[in-house]
Amino acid sequence: MTGLQLGDTVFGRNEELSSLKECYRRSVSGKTEFAFISGHAGIGKSFLAYEFGKHVIMSGGVFLAGKFDQLQQGKPFSALAAAFNGHCGMLMRNSELREVVASKLRSSLGREVYYLTKIIPTLNDILGSEQSDETFYDDGCVDAQRRLQYLLCQFVEVLSSSSTAPLTLFLDDLQWADSASIAAVTQLLCSTGSSTKQKQFFFVGCHREGIIDSAHPVWELVCNAELLGVPFTSLNLDSMAEDTLNAMVSETLCVLPRLTRTLSNIIYRKTKGNPLFVSQLMLSLNKKNLLFPSLNRRRWEWDNEKIMSQKLPDDVAVFFTQSIADLPSNVRISLFRISCFGASVEIAFVKTFEIALEMRGLCDNLDIAVDEETITLLTSRTDEEILNTRPMTDTTMIIAMKFLAKLEFGMNQTKPRSVPFVTQKIIELSLAKGMSPMSPIGFVYLGGFMSKLGDFTSGYRYVKLALSLLDKVGRECAGEVICIATQVKIFVEPIQSALEHHNDGYAASMVTGDIFNALLNTILKNSCVHVAGVKLQTMREEYKKSEMLAKENNHSIFLVQIKQVQRDVLRLIGSDEEVTIPVEEKLIASNNSVLKTFCFRKAYISFMFRSYDDAKEYVSKFFDCHENAWASLMVTHIYNALYTGLISFWVARKSRARDAQYQYWIARGNESKLTLKRWVQSSPWTFENKWYLLEAEESFSQSDYVAAKLLYKQAISSAKLHKFVHEEALAYELAAYFHLELGEMEQSMEYFLAAHGRYNEWGAFGKCNSLFEFVKSSFSPASIESDVAP
Known part of the structure; x- marks a missing residue:
């Protein structure tokens, strides 16, 4: 006997294997299904999948296998x-099938x-x-990944x-999948x-x-499958039970189960039934001569006491790390270097790499800030010179610029603080x-970033430069x-003017x-429509169009957020x-963006x-959501600031006592007010009425009634001047509550009537009904004008 040989039997997975086989049977019978196998590292996921692959091959099917690599994402x-x-390598052995495949590929895909x-x-x-002749091919496709996706499916x-x-x-x-x-x-x-x-x-x-x-592509696959009604089987693998582990040890050592029970018990306690840990521990025990073949007794034997005294980590990954640490230093260094290129690598590459190791030069680190030098470079040139x-x-x-552009967009959503680093490199390369x-x-991202920092003059300049550049370098x-x-422009220009820009963006994208x-573009346009106070029936129709587009393209997160606003x-x-x-x-349970929107x-x-x-x-739950903001300003920030501020002042006013809670809510309202004040300086048209309204609510909360009366009037006047009928209605309504609190019933009724009329003009008939019921319960019947009735 030369050493311990581990078998390829799957232990304790009969139920899961049967589920996979049944799911496969239904799928190949015409009903589309798929399956996921999940579990902790070393639990036997891949082993189960390859065991299932044997069933596929033995039943006449084809089993293709690929593995994602963390370093190849x-x-x-x-x-x-x-x-x-x-x-394709296997197809080469079947000349008849090879010719059929080749003919169909040429016919359906042509030169592509x-x-x-x-x-x-x-x-x-x-x-x-x-097909290897590159003469007739062009790599200038707008979306090469989408083309390859289509070709792979074909x-x-x-x-x-x-x-x-x-x-x-x-x-x-799949956790490393792109x-x-x-x-x-x-x-x-x-x-x-x-x-x-x-x-x-x-x-x-x-x-x-x-x-x-929820941010992982696989999550989107699951959501899309659920939306489209495509069933799938999800198998979560647990560690082996002690009896199952004993069966594995018994078969591996070819010793009766009753004789391996004590050994199995020790192994179970040390590994907690993790299959990979079990197998690697048995190999390690064999290597240390604690599990050894006895020629006299012609079977495997072991030393229980010495095995029990072995100190092992609780985690299989730590166990492997310690095993590597036992290797000679030169071997460890080689493993370290090769591991930088992924989970596996061809020997030819290793030999090339050995030669390359003689070259010690490394690329300089990228400059990771939008520093003063870059800004100076831009400000020293006129727009005409840049264009x-x-x-x-x-x-x-x-090609490098294309890579940086893709990186820019992804980071804008996932790592907004890193966006300026990529932005700087794109601009530096463009100018040089x-x-x-x-x-x-x-x-355009520099414009968004500068605007978020409060420099709207520079931000506006850079986004206009970006739009002008499209005519120079292509669209x-x-x-x-x-x-x-457009999202920067709405913080400078009247928001009503932004709607058509997003239509242009939609068309250009398609x-x-x-x-x-x-x-x-479609969703942000709808948000602009909401903030601009477009009639609700028009909003309803626009959101319906967005819903259809999201459904057609199986974008579940966008779809959920659209439907939340529709509601x-x-x-x-x-x-x-x-x-x-x-x-x-x-999605709410796992996606912070969806949770915040909800x-x-x-x-x-x-x-x-x-x-x-x-x-x-x-609003408290909204504040508790961790921040995952984009690197640039968005239209949603406008409503977030306005309504969280209004609610904060409302809660502060209700608390009555000037305690710590009161101060907390006042501080929250002030954060929103100060945000809007910065925006007012950039675009009075869009933000003036909102800032006045927050000022009025703060004055009301602090019992400064004289200031509040004036500020409510200014909020109403500004909303009317700038054509925000919905916010004119809101200002009238909040002013009405203010006067009602002061006991000024006539003025309050006048404002309630005005609010009712503006809400009706906006198309908010449900709100009108609610307002009417409140007025009916708060005023005597004789004082209610007939024209307030729904």
């Missing part, structure tokens, strides 16, 4: 490409199949050398239709689910427990190396640029296939129409219908 489609690359060969090299062997369709064998795709370590790969899987599942033609495609994925959150900067011609630099089609991205990124530029920015609009209108949001609870919408509608307790509860 920036390389789209890496796991998919590896899976298909391996399959070339782009598949760039990520699936063995496809060249199937198609022949003519490739799967060709594979499925070329053979009667069902096709199963297994992707491991969004492009998951989008491709989503499209495969959705297309197979909606197609009348049976494709016999099944997907199974593994991911580590506790890493997939006349020569075009960028360096191909490598153009020439303007590229991505240069407007840098200028490849026009949808994104117009979207961000032309380039940029669905995300098309949706974003409020319908209540204001007084409609009985139900708004159902199937995945809302799940809390704000609840606080807003509670305030509008004067539900004090609910307004206080939800």
Whole structure:
């Protein structure tokens, strides 16, 4: 006996394996399904998946496997490409099937199949050398990832239709998956689910427990599947039970279970039943000669006491780390260097890397701030000089700019504090190396960043430069640029003028296939419509269009946020129409952005219908949500500031006692007031009436009634002048409550009547009814004018 040999039997997973087989059976019978396997590291997820793969192959199916790598997340489609690359190698052994696949690929994809060969090299062997000629191909596609996503899906369709064998795709370590790969899987599942033609495609994925959150692409796949009614099986693997572990030890050592019980008990206590930990511990015990073959007794033996005395960490990862630490130092150094390139690497690369190690030069660190030098560089040049900067011609630099542009947008949502670093690099390269089609991205985000810092003069200048640059360098990124530029413009120009800009941004996005920015332009336009006070029935129709676009493109998070606003609009209108949001609870529980929107919408509608307790509860929850703001200002910040301020002053006024709670709510209201004051200086048209209203509510809360009376009148006058009928109604209503509190019934009634009329003009018939009921309960019947009735 040369050493301990671990078998390939799956222990304690019969139920999960049966579930996978049954899910697979339904899927290949025509009903699209997929499956997820989750669990902690070392729990046996991959082992179970490959055991299932044996069943697929033995039943006549094709099992493709790929694995995502934490260090390859920036390389789209890496796991998919590896899976298909391996399959193409297998196809080379079947000449008849190879010719069928080649013929169908040429027929359905034509010259576009070339782009598949760039990520699936063995496809060249199937198609022949003519597909390798780059003469007729152009890499200037606006969205190369979307093109590859489409081509990969077409490739799967060709594979499925070329053979009667069902096709199963297994992707491991989904926690490291890139969004492009998951989008491709989503499209495969959705297309197979909606197609009348049976494709016999099944997907199974593994991911580590506790890493997939609402910001992860896999979460969006799950949400989209639920929205589209595509069923899936989710298997969560636990550690092995002690009896199962004993069966594993017994079979591995070829010793009766009753004889291995004591050893199994020790191993269970040390590993808590983690399968990988168990197997690695047994190998380690064998290596240390604590688990050894006895030639005299012709079976494995062990030393219970010595094994019990072994000090082991609780975590399998720590155990592996300690095992590596026992290796010679030169081996550890080599492992460290090679690990920087991913979970696996080809030996040819290692040999090349050995030669490259002789070169010790490293790239300088990027300058990570929008420093004074960059700003000085821009301020020293006129707009005309910047616009006349020569075009960028360096191909490598153009590719780098495309990478930086994609990084800019992603960071704007996920790591807003890092956006200035990328912005600076784009602008520096544009001014030094020439303007590229991505240069407007840098200028527009600089404008957004400067505006958020309060420098609206500079911010406005840079977004206008970005828009002008589109005419110079092309409109490849026009949808994104117009979207961000418009959000800056609404803090400088009248907000009513922004609506058409977002229409232009939507159209520009759709032309380039940029669905995300098309949706974003549409949703932000709707938010502008809301703040601008457009009639509610028009808002209702606009949100319906946005809902359809989000549904068509399976964007569940946008869809939920759209429906949350729809719910409020319908209540204001007084409609009985139900708004159902199937995945809302799940997203609220895990997505901070959706949670913040939910809390704000609840606080807003509670305030509008004067539900004090609910307004206080939800605005408190809104404040408790951790900040994940974008790097640039957004229209949603306007309503957030206004209504959280109004509710804060309302709560402060209700508290009566000038205690710590009162001071807290006054401070919260003042934060909103000061924010609006900064914006008033940039755009009096949009923000003056809102600031006056907050000032009035603060004065009311502090019992400064003389100041409050004047400020309410100024808020009403400013809202009317700047055509915000909904905020004119609100100012009238809050002034009416103020005078009612002072016992000035006639003035209060006058303001209630005016508020009712403006709400009616806005189309808020539900609010009108609510206001009428309040007035009816607060005034004597004789004092209620007939024209206040609904």
